[in-house]
Amino acid sequence: MTLGFKQGRKIFWLNFFNPQSRKEKILLSIDAFLKKQEKTLKALKGIVVVNGPGSFSGIRAALSVSNTLAWVLKIPVIGINLTPEAGDNWDLFEKGLKELLKNKKQRLAVPFYGKEPNITRAG
Numbered sequence: 360m361t362l363g364f365k366q367g368r369k370i371f372w373l374n375f376f377n378p379q380s381r382k383e384k385i386l387l388s389i390d391a392f393l394k395k396q397e398k399t400l401k402a403l404k405g406i407v408v409v410n411g412p413g414s415f416s417g418i419r420a421a422l423s424v425s426n427t428l429a430w431v432l433k434i435p436v437i438g439i440n441l442t443p444e445a446g447d448n449w450d451l452f453e454k455g456l457k458e459l460l461k462n463k464k465q466r467l468a469v470p471f472y473g474k475e476p477n478i479t480r481a482g
C-alpha cells in the first residue's frame with residue numbers, strides 16, 4: 360500500500376504494505392507518515408484510495424479507513440480503479456487529484472472487486 364501526501368508542488372510517498380506480512384497497521388502507518396511530515400489528519404483536504412481490483416480483505420480495509428476518515432474529517436474521498444492502463448502510483452495519484460477537484464462533495468468510495476466473490480458454503 361502506498362500513501363501519498365501533496366503539499367504545494369511536492370509529493371511525499373510512503374510504501375508500507377509488505378506482501379509477506381498481513382499484519383500491516385494502516386492507521387498507525389498513516390499516523391507515523393503524517394508525523395514525519397509534521398502534519399496531522401486535520402491537514403488532509405481529500406483522500407484518493409485505490410478501490411480495486413485486488414484482495415477482498417485489502418479493498419475492504421483500505422475503503423473502510425478512507426471512508427471513515429473522509430466522514431470524520433468532512434473531506435472528499437475518491438476511489439480509483441487499479442487497471443493495467445491506470446499507470447503507476449504517480450499516474451493514479453494525479454488522476455485522483457483531478458477527480459477530487461471535480462467532486463469536492465464526494466464522501467464515499469465504493470469497491471471495485473473486478474470479479475465475483477468466491478464464497479464457500481458449510482457442508
